[in-house]
Structures are given as C-alpha cells and as structure tokens.
Amino acid sequence: MRVRQVFTVVILAVGTLVSPECYQNVSSGEARKLNDFTVDFGSFREKFHRKYEVSSEEFNRRQQYFQNATQRHTFLNSFSTDPQSAEYGINQFSDLSQEEFKDLYLRAVNDRASLFSGPSAEGLPAKFDWRDKAMVAPVQNQLACGSCWAFSVVGAIQSVHAIGGAQLEQLSVQQVLDCSYNNAGCNGGSTSQALNWLNRTRVKLVPHSEYPYKAKMGICHFFSQSHAGVAVKNFNTYDFSGQEEAMMGHLAENGPLAAIVDAISWQDYLGGIIQHHCSSHRANHAVLIVGYDTTGDIPYWIVQNSWGTSWGNAGYVYIKIGGNICGIADHVAAVFV
Known part of the structure; x- marks a missing residue:
C-alpha cells in the first residue's frame, strides 16, 4: 500500500x-x-x-x-x-x-519505463547481496552537485563489469557528468538518457583515477577508441510495480540495478527500514539497488546512496519490499557490458 x-x-x-x-x-x-x-x-x-x-x-x-x-x-x-x-x-x-x-x-529525471512482462522469479534465495560477493564499489559522495543519476549508472556498470570477471574498479562519474550531452550535469539528469548515450556512442568509461570527480560540470575529455575502458553493450529499463519478486530475480541474475525513487523524506533518514513517508509520484533521486533480505519480519531492499558514509546505514538505505515504497520499482535499469 x-x-x-x-x-x-x-x-x-x-x-x-x-x-x-x-x-x-x-x-x-x-x-x-x-x-x-x-x-x-x-x-x-x-x-x-x-x-x-x-x-x-x-x-x-x-x-x-x-x-x-x-x-x-x-x-x-x-x-x-x-x-x-x-x-x-x-x-x-x-x-x-x-x-x-x-x-x-534530488535532481534525477524519471523517464517512463515499460511495464515488466517477463516470467515470475522462482527459487530465489531468501537473502541476496552483491556486496557479499565483493561486486559493489564503496559508497561515494556526490557533494553539492545533482549528479545522483551519474553515480547510479556508473555504480551499475562497474559492478556488472566485475561480475563478468574483471577486477572491481571505480569508474569515472565525472566522465558521464561532463560528456552525457543529453543530460544537465549537476542540474540533473536521467539514468535512461545516460545509458542511451553510452549504448549509442559506445563511449568507454575510464577509471576514476584518470578522470576524477569534481562535483561540478566541466568540459568533456574525449578518449580514443583504443583507450582502455568499459563500454555498455545494452541495457533494459522496466517498471516492476506490483512485481517486486520478479525484480528480485532480475537483480540476482543481472547485477545491481539503477533505480529512480522518491527521496523527499531521506533528508532526515538515520537508519532502519523505510515503510512510510514516500510515494512513487515524485521520483527525484537515482540510487543503486545491490541486494535484498527477506529473512526478517520486514523484507527490504538494500540500496546504496551517493551522499557519503555519514548518511543512513553507512551510506545505505533499507526500503521495505512490497507496495512500491518510495517508488522503488517504478523505474529500474539493468546494464550489460
């Protein structure tokens, strides 16, 4: 509800x-x-x-x-x-x-996603967390820049790249911030538009060490096609509202998911499982869903934020599974590299 x-x-x-x-x-x-x-x-x-x-x-x-x-x-x-x-x-x-x-x-833009029509997930483990497999990079801090959309996309890409057998490496958020011309840098952006740009252009994301984060938009630094990096081969974006169990299966099969949520009440969040105070009607913030846990009385999503480790559960927020709390299931993207 x-x-x-x-x-x-x-x-x-x-x-x-x-x-x-x-x-x-x-x-x-x-x-x-x-x-x-x-x-x-x-x-x-x-x-x-x-x-x-x-x-x-x-x-x-x-x-x-x-x-x-x-x-x-x-x-x-x-x-x-x-x-x-x-x-x-x-x-x-x-x-x-x-x-x-x-x-x-809260500067993410929520593009419309297609309702998921795939099969229901079966035989899922009661708890699944990509951090347990060392496939999630540390929490980052976007600072006073509306770049959550870029952190969400890059977080998904670097995890999926590692799941495929590569070493887990922090990739450049600043590269996406500067070069994703269909978004507005620190003034906001869409995860779908960023992934569309990466997929269409085959731009390779370089390591963070080569293109560090500055918390402000700058001039795009171009790299040659021969330069080492990670390219997006494909992605899909779905609306899983009413189908969060299928979304659990999507996460376990494909890797961490980039999602856009309503985070208006997160200004005051300290920890615990969010069950109230947000809807799916004002989506405004992009995050990375890295796992779920259904073993307790309240099943919840494990969500990495980009506001530093001083916020929430050491940089994470837990959101109740079921009822599309905070619009967690409205706009969810899986990445393939």
Whole structure:
C-alpha cells in the first residue's frame, strides 16, 4: 500500500548554501549520537563543522531550518512502531531547508519505463547481496552537485563489469557528468538518457583515477577508441510495480540495478527500514539497488546512496519490499557490458 504524507514546515527564503566540505568527516555513528539527547543548534554546528557566524543572517536562517527539521522528526518517527522501522533525526542535512535539499540533491529525471512482462522469479534465495560477493564499489559522495543519476549508472556498470570477471574498479562519474550531452550535469539528469548515450556512442568509461570527480560540470575529455575502458553493450529499463519478486530475480541474475525513487523524506533518514513517508509520484533521486533480505519480519531492499558514509546505514538505505515504497520499482535499469 502506498502511503503519502504531507509535511507542513516553514520554508524561508533560500540563501547562501552550506559548503559541501561541511558534510565530510562525520561518521554515521557520530550522527546518531546527536539524537540520543535534546540537541541544541550549537552542538549541531560543532559536530558538523559549520562556520557561519553567530547572530548573522545566515545563522538565524539555518537555525530556523534546524528547528523545522526537529519538528519533522517527531512526525516521521511517530510511525516507527516496529524495532526495525526507519529512524529519523539530526544529520548533515538538518540545517538545509527542504527546498535547498531538493535543489541540491534530488535532481534525477524519471523517464517512463515499460511495464515488466517477463516470467515470475522462482527459487530465489531468501537473502541476496552483491556486496557479499565483493561486486559493489564503496559508497561515494556526490557533494553539492545533482549528479545522483551519474553515480547510479556508473555504480551499475562497474559492478556488472566485475561480475563478468574483471577486477572491481571505480569508474569515472565525472566522465558521464561532463560528456552525457543529453543530460544537465549537476542540474540533473536521467539514468535512461545516460545509458542511451553510452549504448549509442559506445563511449568507454575510464577509471576514476584518470578522470576524477569534481562535483561540478566541466568540459568533456574525449578518449580514443583504443583507450582502455568499459563500454555498455545494452541495457533494459522496466517498471516492476506490483512485481517486486520478479525484480528480485532480475537483480540476482543481472547485477545491481539503477533505480529512480522518491527521496523527499531521506533528508532526515538515520537508519532502519523505510515503510512510510514516500510515494512513487515524485521520483527525484537515482540510487543503486545491490541486494535484498527477506529473512526478517520486514523484507527490504538494500540500496546504496551517493551522499557519503555519514548518511543512513553507512551510506545505505533499507526500503521495505512490497507496495512500491518510495517508488522503488517504478523505474529500474539493468546494464550489460
């Protein structure tokens, strides 16, 4: 069942954005400790290395956003009646307005996908995680750039390449950001459009070390066809809504899946299994689904995000299987290299 909730918050004028460097060097454990007691704004600023001056206009604005966030957390956590339920609280995004958060981080475009019409999956294991096979690269941080769509696509490609027998290697997100001309770089993009571009042009993705990430769009650096890299041979994109078991089979057979979701409530996520607070009607963020687990009371997808390891479950989010929570099954792409 899809659950849609309306959050009422005070949205003030958008001002100077917080520097992306402020989001680094804080562990998920430290972020959770902030929620073990009543947190004041001073503790938050110290923990997350905020530099704005006390009593300045920016200080007052950020403090108001922080207070709005604590009010949201009370509402969001009121639904968390199960020990495995998602927990919401203070994290590195708590002094951003919801509008700023969306403008910075939720920039994926959701193209329409064909409804999956293949066979139902049979004989699936109760738990499957590509990380257990060392086929998933470490969590990355997109910083203050709307490049989630590129991280999602590159994450799928580098995993599938490794599943095929190659060494797992971090490939260049910046290459996709700069060169996928049918997308808008840090201003957003579509996983399908990026995969279409890679498939049509046969552009080879080079290692991250050759084309490092800069969190901003630059001039495309072209490489010759003889240059070593990984090319996309094909891909498919499906709508698995109502067929999440088939989606589990698709993941186990083909590798990690690039998906576009509604992540509006993820600004406040700390950990646990999301079961409420998002729908499939406002898809806005691209992620990488790396596994699933149906062994507990609440079956869930294992999803790698691109907001660094200080966010969520060491950079991961768990989403309940069934009911298309967060639109997890609406737009799912498998890659072949």
